[in-house]
Amino acid sequence: xxxxxxxxxxxxxxxxxxxxxxxxxxxxxxxxxxxxxxxxxxxxxxxxxxxxxxxxxxxxxxxxxxxxxxxxxxxxxxxxxxxxxxxxxxxxxxxxxxxxxxxxxxxxxxxxxxxxxxxxxxxxxxxxxxxxxxxxxxxxxxxxxxxxxxxxxxxxxxxxxxxxxxxxxxxxxxxxxxxxxxxxxxxxxxxxxxxxxxxxxxxxxxxxxxxxxxxxxxxxxxxxxxxxxxxxxxxxxxxxxxxxxxxxxxxxxxxxxxxxxxxxxxxxxxxxxxxxxxxxxxxxxxxxxxxxxxxxxxxxxxxxxxxxxxxxxxxxxxxxxxxxxxxxxxxxxxxxxxxxxxxxxxxxxxxxxxxxxxxxxxxxxxxxxxxxxxxxxxxxxxxxxxxxxxxxxxxxxxxxxxxxxxxxxxxxxxxxxxxxxxxxxxxxxxxxxxxxxxxxxxxxxxxxxxxxxxxxxxxxxxxxxxxxxxxxxxxxxxxxxxxxxxxxxxxxxxx
Amino acid sequence: xxxxxxxxxxxxxxxxxxxxxxxxxxxxxxxxxxxxxxxxxxxxxxxxxxxxxxxxxxxxxxxxxxxxxxxxxxxxxxxxxxxxxxxxxxxxxxxxxxxxxxxxxxxxxxxxxxxxxxxxxxxxxxxxxxxxxxxxxxxxxxxxxxxxxxxxxxxxxxxxxxxxxxxxxxxxxxxxxxxxxxxxxxxxxxxxxxxxxxxxxxxxxxxxxxxxxxxxxxxxxxxxxxxxxxxxxxxxxxxxxxxxxxxxx
Numbered sequence: 001x002x003x004x005x006x007x008x009x010x011x012x013x014x015x016x017x018x019x020x021x022x023x024x025x026x027x028x029x030x031x032x033x034x035x036x037x038x039x040x041x042x043x044x045x046x047x048x049x050x051x052x053x054x055x056x057x058x059x060x061x062x063x064x065x066x067x068x069x070x071x072x073x074x075x076x077x078x079x080x081x082x083x084x085x086x087x088x089x090x091x092x093x094x095x096x097x098x099x100x101x102x103x104x105x106x107x108x109x110x111x112x113x114x115x116x117x118x119x120x121x122x123x124x125x126x127x128x129x130x131x132x133x134x135x136x137x138x139x140x141x142x143x144x145x146x147x148x149x150x151x152x153x154x155x156x157x158x159x160x161x162x163x164x165x166x167x168x169x170x171x172x173x174x175x176x177x178x179x180x181x182x183x184x185x186x187x188x189x190x191x192x193x194x195x196x197x198x199x200x201x202x203x204x205x206x207x208x209x210x211x212x213x214x215x216x217x218x219x220x221x222x223x224x225x226x227x228x229x230x231x232x233x234x235x236x237x238x239x240x241x242x243x244x245x246x247x248x249x250x251x252x253x254x255x256x257x258x259x260x261x262x263x264x265x266x267x268x269x270x271x272x273x274x275x276x277x278x279x280x281x282x283x284x285x286x287x288x289x290x291x292x293x294x295x296x297x298x299x300x301x302x303x304x305x306x307x308x309x310x311x312x313x314x315x316x317x318x319x320x321x322x323x324x325x326x327x328x329x330x331x332x333x334x335x336x337x338x339x340x341x342x343x344x345x346x347x348x349x350x351x352x353x354x355x356x357x358x359x360x361x362x363x364x365x366x367x368x369x370x371x372x373x374x375x376x377x378x379x380x381x382x383x384x385x386x387x388x389x390x391x392x393x394x395x396x397x398x399x400x401x402x403x404x405x406x407x408x409x410x411x412x413x414x415x416x417x418x419x420x421x422x423x424x425x426x427x428x429x430x431x432x433x434x435x436x437x438x439x440x441x442x443x444x445x446x447x448x449x450x451x452x453x454x455x456x457x458x459x460x461x462x463x464x465x466x467x468x469x470x471x472x473x474x475x476x477x478x479x480x481x482x483x484x485x486x487x488x489x490x491x492x493x494x495x
Numbered sequence: 496x497x498x499x500x501x502x503x504x505x506x507x508x509x510x511x512x513x514x515x516x517x518x519x520x521x522x523x524x525x526x527x528x529x530x531x532x533x534x535x536x537x538x539x540x541x542x543x544x545x546x547x548x549x550x551x552x553x554x555x556x557x558x559x560x561x562x563x564x565x566x567x568x569x570x571x572x573x574x575x576x577x578x579x580x581x582x583x584x585x586x587x588x589x590x591x592x593x594x595x596x597x598x599x600x601x602x603x604x605x606x607x608x609x610x611x612x613x614x615x616x617x618x619x620x621x622x623x624x625x626x627x628x629x630x631x632x633x634x635x636x637x638x639x640x641x642x643x644x645x646x647x648x649x650x651x652x653x654x655x656x657x658x659x660x661x662x663x664x665x666x667x668x669x670x671x672x673x674x675x676x677x678x679x680x681x682x683x684x685x686x687x688x689x690x691x692x693x694x695x696x697x698x699x700x701x702x703x704x705x706x707x708x709x710x711x712x713x714x715x716x717x718x719x720x721x722x723x724x725x726x727x728x729x730x731x732x733x734x735x736x737x738x739x740x741x742x743x744x
Contacts, residue, residue: 346623348575348601354617355603363604367587367597379587388598393588395720401566401593402559403586434684437693463693467682468553492586493554494696495563495593495717 001128002095003034006073007063009126019057023050024065033065070094077127078227083328085118087275087287088226096144098137100224103287103312107360115152135160137224138216142171142190160217165191172212178205190216223283233267233326235259242281242318249278249319250307254299256324257306261297263326270295270332276306278313279321286313290357293385294349295330301350305357352384369393373442374457375403375491397440398461400471400492407489410472414488417478420460424472426490431464441477456483461494469494510707524571524652527723528715531700535676536708540568543650544675545643547634549657549668551681551699558630558658560698563593563718564680565628565654570594570722572652574625577618579603579611581630594722599625612638615653622649630656632667639672677704683714686727695719697727 003022019039021032030050039060044053054060071093078097082089085108088100101114108114115131122129132143134155146167147153155163164171167190169179182205187193193201194217198210214220228234235256243249253276264271272295276288288309296302306324313319356364365381368389372378378393393399412421420436438460444452459473471492476484523539525532532538540546546568550561562585569576570593578585578600587597603618605611608631615629619642627646634655646653657668668677679701685694696717702710716725 346574348621348623351577351618351621351623352601355614358617359603359605359610359614365602365604366600367602369588369597375586375588384601390598392591392596395588395592399588399592400559400586401562401589402557402584403589405582405584435687435693436691461693463685465684466553467684467697469682469693469696492589493557493559495559495561495566495589 001034001036002074003065003067003070004036005127006070008036018059018061019044020061020063021050021053022065023062024067067094075227075229079229082227083273085114087277087289087325087327088224088285090224090227092137092141096141098140098224100285100287101133104289107289107291109360109362111154112152115154119152134163136216136218137222138173138212139164139218141173142167142216146171161194164216165189165194169193172209172216174209174212178209181205182209221283223285226277228325233260233263233269233329234323235263236321236323238321239319242315242320244315244318246310249310249313249315249322252322253306253310253324254303256322257299257303260324260326261299261302264297264329264332267329268331268333269326269329270297271302271326271328272330273326273328274302274306275325275327276309277321277323277325278315278319279323280316281318281320282316284316286315286319288313289327290353291361292349292353293356293361293383295332296349296353297332301353304350305353308354308357349385356384372445374445375399375442377445397459398494400469401495403492404490407473407491410488410490412472412488414474416486418458420462421472421488424462424470424488424490426470431462431468431470433462434465435463437461439474442473454480454482459491507707522650524568528726530726531713531715531724534702534709534711534713536705540652541675542572542652543646545639545646545653545655545673547655547657547672547674547677547704549677549679551679554681558656560680560682560696560717561656561658561678562590562630563696564678564698564700565656566590566593566595567718567722567724568652568654569626569628570599570718572625574623576600577603577615577624577627579605579614579618579627579629579631581605581607581611592720593718594720608633612642615655616642616645619645619651619653620649622651624651626652626654628654628656630658632657632659634667634672636670636672639674643673643675671704674704675706676702676708679703686729695725698724700724 004020019042020036021039021044022034023030024033032044032046032048032050032053035044035046042057050062074091078089078091081097081099086099086101086104090098092098105111105114108117111133115133119129119131130144131152132140132147134140134143135157139155139160142164143153143155169182169187169190172190193213202210211220215222237252237256272292274290278286280286288306290305352364364384366384367379368382369392370378370380411425413423414421418439420438421433423430423432439458442457442459444455446453456477457473457475459471461469461471463469470490471494472488472490474486474488476486522542523537524542525539548561548565550558554560576599580602583604591597603614605614611629611631615627618624618627642653681699683697683699685697688694698715698717699712700715701712704710714727716727718724
C-alpha cells in the first residue's frame, strides 16, 4: 500500500474518489504494481495487465509507478521514525521499515502503547500501516505482513517459533520460485518447514531457505544497519582492544560528547536527541537514547545524561565501536546572559532532562488550567518547561487537595433535593456528617458532548465528626431523573 | 551559672560544626505563628534540610492534610517546586488554594519508591529549586541520610511526605531517619459557624521528632491561600497564650 499512500498524500492529486492503480513495466507488458482498496474491491489485483483493468473499470485512474520516489519517501519516513522512536531504524524495501525497539519501548510506555501511538500517528498522516513486534527482524517482518486482522501484533518473547508456525511460506522473505517449489512439495506453512530435516531442503533449494528460516527464528544473526542520512552529526570511535568497564565507557563517552559538541557548535546547532550506539564484539548493538527538553550543547550536561545510562549498557565480551549521533538537532543561538542587576531565574532545564531520562518524558510535567467546570477536566498536563500560564483556577469554591482517579459510589442518607447527606458510607466506613456546605451545581458540557446535554452534579463539602473533609456529589439535580442517576459519589479529600 | 551557659553554648557550636550545619541550616523559615515559631529550635523550620510530614491516623492513606501542610511550606519558599509522586491524585486547584500556583510546581511521576527517592535526590542536588516534596512510603535511614546530605549541600529544602497505601504499614513511621523534624498533621473538627456551613480547617500539628529541639503539639488553622497557618481564635484569646503575644499586651 506504500506507493498508493504516497500518491494519495501528495497534495496535487485529485480526490481519491476514483479507484487508483499504479502501472509499471514487466518485460514488454504494462501491469498493475499497486492498487488501492477501491480498485481491489472491483476485482483488480497486482500483476494484472493494465489493458484488462481498463476494460474492467472504465473510469480508472492510472499513475506511473516510480520505485525510486517510493524508496526516497520511505527513507524520509524512516528518518522521522529514527528521530522519534528508537536509535536503530532501517529501510526494509520495498514497503517496510524495521525498528529495533530494544531499550526504547519504555520511553513510550511499553510495547503495546508504542504500537498504538505509532499506528495512530501514521494513520493520521494517511499511511496504512501494519505493525508487529517480535524477537527477530524476520519474525516481525512476517507477522506485520501476514498475521490476521489489522490490529498491531506483539509476539511474546521466546515464542517466535509458535507464532510463526501458522504463517504462509511467503512470509519468510524467499524468492517466489522457492516458495512455488515448496508449495509443490506440499509445504504450506512455516510450521511445516520448522519440523523438516534441513539437509534435503538445502540440497534442493540452496542455503538461502535455511538461512532465512534461522534468521526468522533467531538462530542466525541479522544485524540491522541503522539508517544514517546525510548531514547527520555523528562521531565515532573504534577501540583496538574491546572495552567493558563502566569507568572506561564513561571516559570515552566524555570524549565523544566533546567532539560532538564541537561539531554542533560549528553548525550553530544544539542536540535535542542523542543516540549512543555500542557495537559489541559479538556483533550486537547496545543503544542508549537520551532526549532533551531544549536544544543543548553543553558537554558536561550531555555527558552527565549519557553516563547516567551506563548501567543499562551490557558490554558482554567488550565494546569495539562506539558512535554518538545527534539524531535530532535544532538551531541554538547564543543568548545574552542575564545582567548583573537582576538575578537570573534558576535554570531547571538540566534537571528536567535528568528526570525525564530517568522516568520517561511523559512522567515529568506541569499542570495547567483548562476552562472547564467539570473538576476532572479542569486540569491538563503540559510539558515541564512550557511557558508560565500566568493564571490559576477560579478560587470561589474550596477545592480538595486530592482528587480520586474516578468518583467512587458511596451510600448516603439524604433529603432531596438540596440537602447534604446525614451520613455517608465510603470504602466500608461510615462517616456521620457533622457540618456540610453546598450544593455547588456543575452542569455537563452540553456544548461538547451530547450525552451531557442535561447532566448535573451537585457537589457538597462535608466534614465528619473527626474533622475529615470530603468532597462528594450527587449525579442529578435531585428532582429530574433525566439530569442524572441520583446516586452519590465520593470525589475528593480536603486538606 | 554563666560558666555553665558558656560551656553549653560552646558545646552546641561544636556539635553544629561536627554536623556540618554551618552554612545553610542556619537559615530558617518562620511559620508566621509566634506560638509555633517560639517552640521550634531556631525559631522556624530549618532550610536546606530534610523534613518529614505525615497525615494523622485517619489520613495516613490519603495524606490530603499533610499535602496541604507541605504545599503551604513550599509556597512560602522562593523558586520552583518539584513534587515527586507515585500516584497522580493531587488536585492542583486544591494546592493553589494552599498557596502553590500551578506555574511553580513541576511534577514527577516515578514508578516505584526507589526511582522516586532518586528523583528527589536529583532535585535536592540541583540547587535551583525552592523545595522538593516527595510522597514516599518507605524511607530508610540510609536513604534519608543521602537526601539530607543532598539538601545540605545545595541548600534546597526537602519534604518527605510520608504516605502509606495501607494504614498498617504506617508502623514504619516510628523508625528513626536523618530528617531534621518529623511532623504529624491530623484533621480536627472545625469551629461551628453561626450559619450552616463548614469553617476553616483546623489541624492538630504535632512535632513528633526534632533534632536539637523538643516535641510538642498544638491546634492550628489550616493553610490560607498564601500558605500561612493561623492560630485559632479560641486558642489565641486564652490568657496563657495572650500573655506571650506582645502585640496584644
